[in-house]
Amino acid sequence: MESFFRGLPEASGMAFIIITHLSPERESLLHEVLRRYTSMPVAVAKDGAGAEPDHVYVMPQNAVLSIKDGTLKLQQTNLRNRERKPIDVFFSALAEDQGEYAVGIILSGGDGDGTLGAKMIKEHGGFVLAQAGDGSGPRNPDMPQSAIVSGVVDIALPAEEMGEKLVEFARGFGVLDLLSEGNGKGPAEDTDRAREEIYGILRDRSGHDFSGYKTKTFIRRVKRRMQINQMKSMNGYIDLLRKDPREVTSLFRDLLINVTNFFRDAEAFELLEQKVIPNLFEGKTASDTVRVWVPGCATGEEVYSLGILLREHMDKLSTVPKIQLFATDIDEPALTVARAARYPANLLEGVSEQRRERFFVNEGGSFALTSEVRELCIFSPHSVIKDPPFSRMDLVSCRNLLIYFGPDVQNRVLPIFHYALKPGGYLFLGTSESVGQHSDLFSTVDKKQRIFRARKDVAPKSRLPLLVGENVKGAHLFSDGRTGKGSEIGNGAFRQSVEAQVLDRYAPPHVVVNAEGDVVYYSARTGKYLEAAQGIPSRQLLSMARRGLRLDLRAALREAAAGRQIVMREHIAMDGEDERVQLVNIIVEPLSEQSSGETFYLVLFQPVGPSRDKAEAQHASQSPDEIAHIERDLRDTRERLQSTIEEYETALEEVKSSNEELVSVNEEAQSTNEELEASKEEMQSLNEELNTINAELTNKIEELDRANSDLRNLFESTEIATVFLDRDLVIRTFTPAASAYFNLRASDVGRPLTDLSSQLDYPEMHNQIRRVFQTGEPIVHHLARDTQGRFHMVRLVPYRDKGGRIHGVVVTLVDVTTLAEAEEHQKVLISELNHRVKNMLAVITSITNRTVESSTTKEDFATALLGRLNAMARAYGVLSRENWTEVSLGELLAQEAAAFDPERFSLHGPALKLRPQQALSIGMVMHELATNAAKYGALNKEGGGVEVEWSVHEQTLQLIWREIGGPPVTEPKHGGFGLSLVRGEIGYRLRGTAETIFHPQGLEVRISFPLDKKA
Amino acid sequence: MTQLRILIVEDEWLIAEDHAAMLRAAGHLVVGPAASVKAAIDCMEGEELDAALLDVQLSGEVSYGLADTLREKVVPFAFVTGYSPSEMPARFAGVQVLQKPVVPAVLIAAIMTLFDQQSAGKEEAGQMDGNS
Missing domain, CATH: 3.40.50.150 (Vaccinia Virus protein VP39)
Incomplete structure (x- = not known):
């Protein structure tokens, strides 16, 4: 179809409808495939759609297509009743609907579908083309061949040439329409005259007289031939007929094209x-x-x-x-x-x-x-x-x-x-x-x-044995009749007349017969022996021979023909006239070869003795001699009869047996044929399907290419280094990121991994890969920090196919440096945590020990201990709120003050952040001072209060605690734990100084420590 | 019972005082306590030491360098710390590590062990001297 459409000129003005042998189960994409070959719109045929010019319509699967009034009609079939001759169906509908404007084109196909339909198209005056070899011949030539041999095809030619012929044919319509219109006398007369001439030509060549043929049909057929031969006038066509005998044959065939119908006539x-x-x-x-x-x-x-x-x-x-x-x-x-x-x-x-x-x-x-x-x-x-x-x-x-x-x-x-x-x-x-x-x-x-x-x-039946088996020449359509069988007779006038006289007077009567037993020459006086047979005159010798002679004559002729020698039969009793019996000798002799190549036989009749009375003969036959003679006669007769019968029987048997053979062979062949038909049809539809499947597969391949391309892009976009190895550790493919680690290039695909160096410190790789193959379990391995300080994790995973079999291994390398560092950091944190907790416990232990030393009662102990622990907790609370970064001094002090009596505290100082350790120390210090003030100092007395002022000078914090309005205080004789704690924390811990001044109006404590040192 | 001179290096005052109290209660003499490596070196100046207790994590520094110095001076020491022994550098593998908080008995026992070590060391050193 590809070459057909490519060979088709643009804008032909024709509508194309495509019928193919489709499997009902497969959806056909033929219309899509066709769009590539033609600029005409290609659509799947729909019921009720008009057949527009310069359009292509494709029959869908599972349907039967026909056409009426230029409109396509679609009939759905089901899977069981699959239409096997869709082309015949459509062609016949097209022929009836479109008549002369129908064209049937038979391309490739495996059965005789289309032949019947093409016949109908021609019958209705349409045009039939079939695909022949040369160039792009049909892939499956049975279908076009069947049509060609049936004589229904006008032109058989390669597909790419069809387009032009179609256009020529279409052009021809205009010209011939003028011809068919017989306006006025002139043209009609001419047509009549032309017709007569054509009748004459046909009669000469075929022997058939078409003057009785239907005139309209005749003209139509002639017009078609003219159209096909691109003749513009009838005279031109008549010239062609005279010149080209083949055209006469074609016209003759066309005239005889009659679609056979069921119950015709x-x-x-x-x-x-x-x-x-x-x-x-x-x-x-x-x-x-x-x-x-x-x-x-x-x-x-x-x-x-x-x-x-x-x-x-x-x-x-x-x-x-x-x-x-x-x-x-x-x-x-x-x-x-x-x-x-x-x-x-x-x-x-x-x-x-x-x-x-x-x-x-x-x-x-x-x-x-x-x-x-x-x-x-x-x-x-x-x-x-x-x-x-x-x-x-x-x-x-x-x-x-x-x-x-x-x-x-x-x-x-x-x-x-x-x-x-x-x-x-x-x-x-x-x-x-x-x-x-x-x-x-x-x-x-x-x-x-x-x-x-x-x-x-009837006599001619007896002709048959001579005919059967002989190689009779085949009949030609316009064979020349055989000119008369001229045998050569005589030469030399005088000699002729002498010999004639001798023959006439003295030679025995004789005839000459041909191979078929017809008499071709009579001598004189054969009347005694030969009699005209009843009915239509026949020249058969045996029909004419008188009774009694026939049997022997036949035997003699046969012998002579077979043996090519003289045969003589003696004393044959022949029934003469008037009930008389004549004894006759018969001599049959093959004549020498004549120039025409035929064989002739001379048959001579020699009377023996006078004719006798039948009664005499019979009577005579009563004497012993006669009896013996008669008996001998009888025997001879019986023998002759016997041999004749045997000859007949043999011939009959031969014919019978050949017929029987024919029948049995046919019957066998029939059943085989039927089986083959079925499988052939399957094959055909398979073939048709394969074509469409091919087109679809191409599509699939394109999809596959796209998928592969996606995969490749995926690989390239990931930054994870992955190498795919097969069972022999041969590289199948790898991501671009992998090439950095393994020095891989595209050409390394197909080489084993072992061939390549790697930048990794991973000596266990091969062993681990082997283990993966053996166990089928993935292995995860962490590499040590490399020279650039990065951590890597390697995953070795078995590569499984759909059935779960291991075909190789996938090696994946992931940079886990951040992860590793985070882990390390976590370790550090945990360690820190441990340290701090233990430290804190140790601190609490010592606080407890010290508190015990300075408490007298259980209650005192509890109060003091709990107070200090709560102070610590408060300080830690503030710190944790700030995520252990820095703490505002003011907030710390305010919080501690809140635990006592915030109204009595006045806190002044710049905004200042303390580091965690500093904050903790200050918190505890504050607690001790406040506790002390509550017990012995300003907070113990009504109206007393505490002033806290701080400032920063040259990276040093100066903080002053002043109690006011308290009872008079004096330095204690021995330092209480509280004040020693103040000195210890500030002096030891924070490397600062703490000065306690016991003013009479109240305690003053001066604290200073460096701020920049890490604490 | 021999009175030992023991250096305490600990940045947390309360803990330092606590340990010092334990040692004094056992009759020993406390050198320091020092809150930093520098302070410790200052304390050691001109002092005879029998043993040392080192807190590993001081304010902003570790005491490993000090430990090396003590080793040179053939002064036995033990670490008192919140860290686990596995986190110690390899060179201190055989050194005792006491986990905070330390109860008095454990502390005293550790000191005695250190003293035994020291004695052994001095004997060896003495022997060596004697032989040369």
């Missing part, structure tokens, strides 16, 4: 049904057979029509004999179509509703014959002219075959039919055919309907 078939068929069955029992032969069966419509009639009659009988319906033709592709037994609906117009229901299965667009008719028929190739005929037929139906033959061949074939028929068997011919000169062989049952009957006991 309904009246004739009715007659058959009523009169003939019952006779065929009469007197036949279940062990008998009704035998029918249809020579020239072509595509089988006639055969199946007969089959239906037979089957219908069989239904009426109680005892049913066997049926054998032999259908033959030399056209093998037509036989294929016939065997398929499937026809588009248009051909079934002659079939009644009832018969259609009973004998056909409707498969969507076409009808298939049921097996009860199909099995009656046996199809085989056979030539009526060359091959031995069938025999013992009850009916021979040969319609529209003879018309193709010249008169000579017709004359030869009719006697063959007579031979084939049983006596009284029926012959059924086509309209305008007749038995011609052989009405001696056939009686007429109905002249109009062309039904004849074979006469019994």
